[in-house]
Amino acid sequence: MTVTIARENAIAVVTVDNPPVNALSQALRQALVEAVATLDADAAVKAVVLICAGRTFIAGADVSEFGKPPQPPHLPDVVAAIEGAKKPWVAAIHGSALGGGLEVVLGCAWRVAVPSASLGLPEVKLGIIPGAGGTVRLPRLIGAAAAVDLVTSGSPVGAKKAEGLGLIDAIIDGNLRAGAIAFANDIAGKARPQPISSRAVAPVETGFWEGAEKAVAARAKREAAPLRALASVRKASETDFASAMAFERETFLELRGSEQAAALRHVFFAERAAPRPPELAGITPRAIRSAAVIGGGTMGAGIAAALRDAGLPVVLIERDAAAVERGLANVRGIYEGSVKRGRIPQAVADERVAGVIGGDDYGLLADTDLVIEAVFEDLAVKRAVFERLSAVCRPDAVLATNTSYLDPDAMSEGVSHPERFLGLHFFSPAQIMKLLEIVPTEATAPEVLATGFALARLLGKIPVRAGICDGFIGNRILKVTRAQAERLLLSGATPAAVDAAMRAFGLPMGPFEAQDLGGLDIAAFQRKAARERGETPFAPVADRLCALERYGQKTGGGWYDYQPGDRAPKPSETVAAIIAEAAEGRAQRTWDEAGIVDAILLPMVNEATRILEERVALRAADIDLVKIHGYGFPRWRGGPMHHAEARGLSEVVAVLDRLAGEGLAEPPSDGLRRAAEAGGFSVLAG
Numbered sequence: 001m002t003v004t005i006a007r008e009n010a011i012a013v014v015t016v017d018n019p020p021v022n023a024l025s026q027a028l029r030q031a032l033v034e035a036v037a038t039l040d041a042d043a044a045v046k047a048v049v050l051i052c053a054g055r056t057f058i059a060g061a062d063v064s065e066f067g068k069p070p071q072p073p074h075l076p077d078v079v080a081a082i083e084g085a086k087k088p089w090v091a092a093i094h095g096s097a098l099g100g101g102l103e104v105v106l107g108c109a110w111r112v113a114v115p116s117a118s119l120g121l122p123e124v125k126l127g128i129i130p131g132a133g134g135t136v137r138l139p140r141l142i143g144a145a146a147a148v149d150l151v152t153s154g155s156p157v158g159a160k161k162a163e164g165l166g167l168i169d170a171i172i173d174g175n176l177r178a179g180a181i182a183f184a185n186d187i188a189g190k191a192r193p194q195p196i197s198s199r200a201v202a203p204v205e206t207g208f209w210e211g212a213e214k215a216v217a218a219r220a221k222r223e224a225a226p227l228r229a230l231a232s233v234r235k236a237s238e239t240d241f242a243s244a245m246a247f248e249r250e251t252f253l254e255l256r257g258s259e260q261a262a263a264l265r266h267v268f269f270a271e272r273a274a275p276r277p278p279e280l281a282g283i284t285p286r287a288i289r290s291a292a293v294i295g296g297g298t299m300g301a302g303i304a305a306a307l308r309d310a311g312l313p314v315v316l317i318e319r320d321a322a323a324v325e326r327g328l329a330n331v332r333g334i335y336e337g338s339v340k341r342g343r344i345p346q347a348v349a350d351e352r353v354a355g356v357i358g359g360d361d362y363g364l365l366a367d368t369d370l371v372i373e374a375v376f377e378d379l380a381v382k383r384a385v386f387e388r389l390s391a392v393c394r395p396d397a398v399l400a401t402n403t404s405y406l407d408p409d410a411m412s413e414g415v416s417h418p419e420r421f422l423g424l425h426f427f428s429p430a431q432i433m434k435l436l437e438i439v440p441t442e443a444t445a446p447e448v449l450a451t452g453f454a455l456a457r458l459l460g461k462i463p464v465r466a467g468i469c470d471g472f473i474g475n476r477i478l479k480v481t482r483a484q485a486e487r488l489l490l491s492g493a494t495p496a497a498v499d500a501a502m503r504a505f506g507l508p509m510g511p512f513e514a515q516d517l518g519g520l521d522i523a524a525f526q527r528k529a530a531r532e533r534g535e536t537p538f539a540p541v542a543d544r545l546c547a548l549e550r551y552g553q554k555t556g557g558g559w560y561d562y563q564p565g566d567r568a569p570k571p572s573e574t575v576a577a578i579i580a581e582a583a584e585g586r587a588q589r590t591w592d593e594a595g596i597v598d599a600i601l602l603p604m605v606n607e608a609t610r611i612l613e614e615r616v617a618l619r620a621a622d623i624d625l626v627k628i629h630g631y632g633f634p635r636w637r638g639g640p641m642h643h644a645e646a647r648g649l650s651e652v653v654a655v656l657d658r659l660a661g662e663g664l665a666e667p668p669s670d671g672l673r674r675a676a677e678a679g680g681f682s683v684l685a686g
């Protein structure tokens with residue numbers, strides 16, 4: 001890390017260089033305080049430009065320091081030193097000024113940025129609030145309403161919007177350093193603006209805070225930080241600067257040590273590790289300039305939209321003209337929905353739809369870089385598709401299957417140049433769900449695997465490397481969860497009680513509601529295939545429901561009954577009778593919420609540990625990402641594996657042993673026992 005001071009006549013340029021994102025490490029904080037003292041003592045310096053080397057301005061406090069006691073100089077003191085400097089400091093922003101980076105900017109007398117810059121206070125996404133004056137100076141500079149939006153959403157604003165808010169003073173076109181020096185020369189002779197800390201917050205209209213609290217609570221749901229951030233902005237608007245700073249700091253330090261902050265930090269680092277499997281270090285991916293999707297159903301259309309949203313031209317192939325038209329209609333439907341929800345303007349939707357060419361001629365793919373198959377989940381059908389692709393696509397074209405359950409190794413047998421084949425398992429709706437399970441076969445070349453990860457980055461998805469097994473990572477765990485949920489029904493729980501408990505835990509919906517939404521027939525199809533393989537999937541009630549063609553919402557009934565046109569689940573007497581019959585002779589017990597969550601969550605962790613031991617997943621944190629980004633597991637709990645470690649794996653083993661003793665769960669795996677002895681899952685990772 002370096003902080004260098006250069007002189008451009010009367011202007012001093014302080015350049016911060018702390019790769020990769022100029023995070024405010026203790027050493028950098030110290031160097032900034034020293035730079036203030038040095039330049040205050042230099043009479044020839046009339047103004048100071050603060051600029052950063054590398055790809056971005058200061059991206060915030062150093063998150064890797066969060067688990068340790070804060071070291072002086074603390075960031076509020078650094079910001080105060082800059083604000084109190086004898087010479088006016090000009091922040092010159094490129095890339096992102098985030099968190100503590102924006103707080104440093106607020107300590108400067110002036111602020112300029114390039115057009116592509118962004119500024120934000122993302123702390124709430126880490127389960128904390130700004131801790132160096134962000135909630136106190138920001139409302140003093142841009143008003144309470146704009147400050148509330150920035151602080152409680154954690155979302156950055158672009159330079160143009162920032163200028164409109166008064167968050168920056170000017171946008172610098174062209175070279176930032178030269179532009180900022182020119183700006184500094186200009187202001188050097190002018191009266192210095194009143195320090196933000198000594199300004200008052202413009203009054204808000206009656207009822208503003210009550211309205212803001214309602215809106216933030218609705219958006220934050222169970223996450224604590226957004227409402228605490230709102231309280232800090234309100235305090236800053238209603239009290240003096242020093243009292244508000246003390247309130248903010250106290251709140252920041254309290255949240256910094258919270259379970260939610262630890263969980264969100266875990267996810268932050270997990271999301272940055274997953275896209276970099278060690279085996280791909282130094283491997284260059286193949287270029288992806290064009291793509292095609294085979295199959296225009298829900299998944300195929302969703303994948304086509306995800307590719308279009310990333311700017312790729314797309315060919316959508318179906319078996320005949322009518323099917324092509326249906327596929328294109330599915331793509332149009334996706335974009336019409338986005339326009340209706342206000343996600344994108346009509347013109348953007350039109351442009352994206354226009355970028356999808358439909359056809360039933362595989363010859364259209366002669367020069368396509370990437371082809372993703374999303375046809376019916378049948379090995380023979382898929383093999384036929386890849387035989388046709390092998391005959392027309394370039395030998396270096398990457399061919400991928402979106403299969404959820406079939407074996408990509410078996411599928412690759414019909415593929416020419418099998419090194420260019422892999423699994424890319426999208427989650428529905430593919431244009432929205434962030435998770436992409438990337439499944440190499442034994443033959444997949446490293447640069448082709450790297451191409452899968454490069455595609456994920458291009459699509460803005462979270463990639464997780466998955467080994468081959470039935471259901472890879474996510475769906476393999478889902479099968480265990482569904483079987484476990486039925487075990488609870490046969491021992492006295494009801495679908496409504498199980499769903500309510502899992503929703504109270506933080507899931508978007510419980511296992512039975514979810515099946516009714518997605519359809520019970522899909523899993524029934526998988527169980528049929530499993531039974532043909534000689535397996536014995538446990539689903540006594542689901543089997544009965546499917547025999548009655550109770551597939552869920554789409555048939556007016558599944559685990560619940562539904563009134564026509566009403567998606568609200570109603571407890572079903574038919575289902576209760578089937579459960580009672582299936583439970584005949586089984587021990588019954590009462591279930592409270594905590595007991596239900598244990599009986600669902602801990603077997604999930606147990607199966608995830610087996611997945612880790614079998615190297616189907618590279619690391620426990622990857623499994624957390626699969627559950628969070630593929631199945632809605634609450635991010636603020638960090639994922640099942642983080643949650644289990646935070647609870648204590650020895651306790652997890654003890655509870656599972658107890659449930660197993662009652663025949664309500666599989667006993668803990670050897671791996672889980674080893675991880676419990678070692679105090680964490682890292683003992684199992686490769």
Ligand code: T1G
Pocket residue numbers: 020021023056059060061062063064075096098099100101103122123126128129130131132134269272273
């Ligand atoms: N601290 C430490 N390391 C960080 C970091 C940070 N704040 N941000 C990123 N990294 C690392 C990351 O782990 C990765 O490391 C590399 O930089 C590239 O990251 C007092 C308390 C800035 C938009 O929340 O949003 O300030 O894996 O892959 O896609 O009030 O990183 O390469 O070894 O994400 O170009 C507030 C978090 C902190 C910003 C760049 N700041 N970072 O995205 O690269 S709390 C944040 C980001 C705070 C104050 C409070 C993004 C980015 P490695 P990357 P990117």
